[in-house]
Amino acid sequence: MGTEFERDHFYALAAHLQTVLRPAEVLTLLLQGESSEFIRLNQNRVRQAGRVRQMDLSVDLIQGQRHARATLDLSGNPEGDRAELDHTLDMLRAQLPHLPEDPFLHYAAQPHDTQQIRAGALPPAREVLELLGAAGPDLDLVGLWASGAQYVGFANSLGQRNWHAQPSFNLDWSVHLSPALAAKAHYAGSRWDAAMLEARMADLRHRLDALRRPVRRLERGHYRVYLAPAALNEILSLLGWGGFGLKSHRTRQTPLIKMIESGQTLDPRVTLVENHAGGLTPAFTAEGFIKPQRIVFESGRYRDCLVSARSAREYHVPVNADAEAPESLELSGGDITDIPGTLDEGLYISNLWYCNYSDRNDCRLTGMTRYACFEVRRGQIQAPFESMRFDESLYRMLGARLVGLSTERELLIDADTYRRRSYASARLPGALVEDFALTL
Amino acid sequence: MADLTGIDQAARAFQAIAPGVAFWSVRLMERRVQSLSVRQGVVQPISNGRSRGALVFVIEGEGYGYGATGDLSRAGLRRAVEDARELAATTAGRALFPADRHARPERSGSYRTPVQRPWAEGGLEERLALLHDLDQALQANESIVDTLALLAGETLETLYLDGDGIRIHQHLERVSPGLVAVANRGPRTQRRSFGLERARQGGLEHLASLDLPAYAPRVVEQALQLLDAPNCPQQRTDLILMPDQMILQIHESIGHPLELDRILGDERNYAGSSFVTPEMFGRYRYGSDLLNVSFDPAQTAEPAAYGFDDEGTPAGREYLIREGLLLRPLGGQTSQRRAGLPGVAAARACDWNRPAIDRMANLNVEPGDSSLAEMISSVEHGVLMETNRSWSIDDRRNKFQFGCEFGRLIQDGELGPVVRDPNYRGLSAEFWRRLDAVGDRPGFELMGVANCGKGEPNQMIRVGHASPPCLFRDVEVFGGD
Numbered sequence: 075m076g077t078e079f080e081r082d083h084f085y086a087l088a089a090h091l092q093t094v095l096r097p098a099e100v101l102t103l104l105l106q107g108e109s110s111e112f113i114r115l116n117q118n119r120v121r122q123a124g125r126v127r128q129m130d131l132s133v134d135l136i137q138g139q140r141h142a143r144a145t146l147d148l149s150g151n152p153e154g155d156r157a158e159l160d161h162t163l164d165m166l167r168a169q170l171p172h173l174p175e176d177p178f179l180h181y182a183a184q185p186h187d188t189q190q191i192r193a194g195a196l197p198p199a200r201e202v203l204e205l206l207g208a209a210g211p212d213l214d215l216v217g218l219w220a221s222g223a224q225y226v227g228f229a230n231s232l233g234q235r236n237w238h239a240q241p242s243f244n245l246d247w248s249v250h251l252s253p254a255l256a257a258k259a260h261y262a263g264s265r266w267d268a269a270m271l272e273a274r275m276a277d278l279r280h281r282l283d284a285l286r287r288p289v290r291r292l293e294r295g296h297y298r299v300y301l302a303p304a305a306l307n308e309i310l311s312l313l314g315w316g317g318f319g320l321k322s323h324r325t326r327q328t329p330l331i332k333m334i335e336s337g338q339t340l341d342p343r344v345t346l347v348e349n350h351a352g353g354l355t356p357a358f359t360a361e362g363f364i365k366p367q368r369i370v371f372e373s374g375r376y377r378d379c380l381v382s383a384r385s386a387r388e389y390h391v392p393v394n395a396d397a398e399a400p401e402s403l404e405l406s407g408g409d410i411t412d413i414p415g416t417l418d419e420g421l422y423i424s425n426l427w428y429c430n431y432s433d434r435n436d437c438r439l440t441g442m443t444r445y446a447c448f449e450v451r452r453g454q455i456q457a458p459f460e461s462m463r464f465d466e467s468l469y470r471m472l473g474a475r476l477v478g479l480s481t482e483r484e485l486l487i488d489a490d491t492y493r494r495r496s497y498a499s500a501r502l503p504g505a506l507v508e509d510f511a512l513t514l
Numbered sequence: 515m516a517d518l519t520g521i522d523q524a525a526r527a528f529q530a531i532a533p534g535v536a537f538w539s540v541r542l543m544e545r546r547v548q549s550l551s552v553r554q555g556v557v558q559p560i561s562n563g564r565s566r567g568a569l570v571f572v573i574e575g576e577g578y579g580y581g582a583t584g585d586l587s588r589a590g591l592r593r594a595v596e597d598a599r600e601l602a603a604t605t606a607g608r609a610l611f612p613a614d615r616h617a618r619p620e621r622s623g624s625y626r627t628p629v630q631r632p633w634a635e636g637g638l639e640e641r642l643a644l645l646h647d648l649d650q651a652l653q654a655n656e657s658i659v660d661t662l663a664l665l666a667g668e669t670l671e672t673l674y675l676d677g678d679g680i681r682i683h684q685h686l687e688r689v690s691p692g693l694v695a696v697a698n699r700g701p702r703t704q705r706r707s708f709g710l711e712r713a714r715q716g717g718l719e720h721l722a723s724l725d726l727p728a729y730a731p732r733v734v735e736q737a738l739q740l741l742d743a744p745n746c747p748q749q750r751t752d753l754i755l756m757p758d759q760m761i762l763q764i765h766e767s768i769g770h771p772l773e774l775d776r777i778l779g780d781e782r783n784y785a786g787s788s789f790v791t792p793e794m795f796g797r798y799r800y801g802s803d804l805l806n807v808s809f810d811p812a813q814t815a816e817p818a819a820y821g822f823d824d825e826g827t828p829a830g831r832e833y834l835i836r837e838g839l840l841l842r843p844l845g846g847q848t849s850q851r852r853a854g855l856p857g858v859a860a861a862r863a864c865d866w867n868r869p870a871i872d873r874m875a876n877l878n879v880e881p882g883d884s885s886l887a888e889m890i891s892s893v894e895h896g897v898l899m900e901t902n903r904s905w906s907i908d909d910r911r912n913k914f915q916f917g918c919e920f921g922r923l924i925q926d927g928e929l930g931p932v933v934r935d936p937n938y939r940g941l942s943a944e945f946w947r948r949l950d951a952v953g954d955r956p957g958f959e960l961m962g963v964a965n966c967g968k969g970e971p972n973q974m975i976r977v978g979h980a981s982p983p984c985l986f987r988d989v990e991v992f993g994g995d
Contacts, residue, residue: 331703432935
């Protein structure tokens, strides 16, 4: 599962481009690739199975303050890729005279080499399918097995070289009792352990037992709820969409505008950190900057924005992020250890789904409950309830109506595979919230 | 822009190493995209994208599998074949359905987007000058804190071959515009946009028909109006949705529920299932008698026009819903064979690195016979909403809540004051029965959604929707805090 071939190929291409670069030209290169196996399951049988080998390269040709970018898929064939890149370079050179100077062009000028190659042990797909088959021949299991090597490389003509590679797997699945009743599970990492899968299947069966009780239909209204880490992650993922970036703050588009304009705060127990070192993402940005840790919320107050290279140049602050969206959020834990007992009377919400804004200026969000969500009475799980829509402001959820956060935090590794397998993760507790509005 | 040369060479290379299996197909794709934008007076980094690769699919024994690669050399394609065969061996004995239910195209063919003025004809400086002018027009007031004018041109070349001797070549071209102005005063920010949903297949001739310079001042004016506007009231009332919100309503509460792979359960772990079940086709009243919904790849200027889907099935116009009655799902050949239901040529892949799944393509609400003025005059109390801004719906595509950029009250049959943060919510299963008037042909607009996501592994694809304005009675609407 090594990526030495891809790394050496990338560095060889960078060295080749160095030889054809003209005086006063600077080049930055970002390679993203994977060799991934995807096995899609429905009814615990294989719907689609395949392997994808891909590596795409972003090229930014810079001359003074002018620059132009191209992205292209590489083949891994040295001769073919060199020819493609020579052609690409010619195309970018032809565009440069037609482009104005870019006042916000910004790239790492001081070389800072890094190499992070994580070890791992991935099982053959056949073994995983056999385990799933054995664990649940009676289960209507639906999901995706994704596994293989992922790598990211940066190089520039100033001599900087960065490489980040890891083997990883991500098994994301759910088991369905009926069209409206299902429980979700997830197992991801770099070192496969069949015992961990068995433990998660056992936990899932426990939740399925509770799901078999008669389903309750809830009325619209306000409820005391526990948002499990996966549910809270949906809310923070939406916030990450324009919530924390410096550009969105300076152009007043952040949904957290009340925190920067009106002094709105969250509960003092809320401290949120973007901690790249604690996640799975590369340490470097597409422009070659090294990403530090940043505190987003500190004791309920807004603190640092995520700053891309362009925003850094525009607003004269240091770079601290790649794009201005979080990749490795960590929310501090609280003091709730007995979740059902502390919830006492209310709703246990395991997952939320399809969140979006109802009122962006008030950071009011809507979304649906999904998967195994339960009514709790006297600290005991009673019965599942039908999916409900919520519509609630962040300032209430994590502010005035926050009862507490769980002590235990969960590492949630993103299962997204748009274009390529995601590197994002989050380490979050659950949140106990009073007066949570359910609207439909 | 892209020509057939690169992928044609790869096709020849593949023919030389084609595997001896029960069935094979290879889909070779090359996509070129140029994206240009000007934000707050600054040309953003110009982006030239080129993706190229192949997906090989094989059926061998009882198994099926695919291998996808960006290496189109003979060696690279051979490795993709080996990957596909290895996965087919892994699948054997564990397949969800018999391998022979996969689509087998019956005829070769080709399709090409009609283009009058190709993207490549417009020089870079000409396009940037247009964007500069548009962006400048958007910066017309000190309360405007962000502006964006964008244009993108895309060419997609696809060549499908299979072991039955079928060869299908398609060449699609698409142009995408967009204008955005953001207004702010203190803790209140409002955004207004135009054109982001108006991508068209074809060339630069569509820019002329959209007349973006004429819309820029309106975008600014309405963004400023929203800063001072009261909240949309909370009440049950009549609702007129303009075409740039209708497309989202169609997308989420007709398109997704009718996807056959959802109904078959494939999507339950990610995008969800559907409140629609197989026995409802031919029997279920989806909406009022005024509701006619077509799958129409023959609308050549709509974003998802094509001649064949990615399983090689010839595309044709079909009604999914006629006079309110549900007729057929959005399912490609493979799903149709699994479900025993009719469908449409709707199996699509977002790129070379993903297999085809059931998608929307051009999915339209057919025009009726009401003018917009007639609809407004028939409303005593109501709200008119324009341009989608927020969307959320449950995993069975029933309980929805959508928000728009711009709203206007309707009072006693006339348009009234502007309202901000207009939202509405309802249930797909009964919302379309509230349809009381459908706009006529002059109000019918071709649009689309650029970022439709589903599938495992995930796929984001562009779909087309066209609609006139529509009137719905007695809907729950509300605003912000």
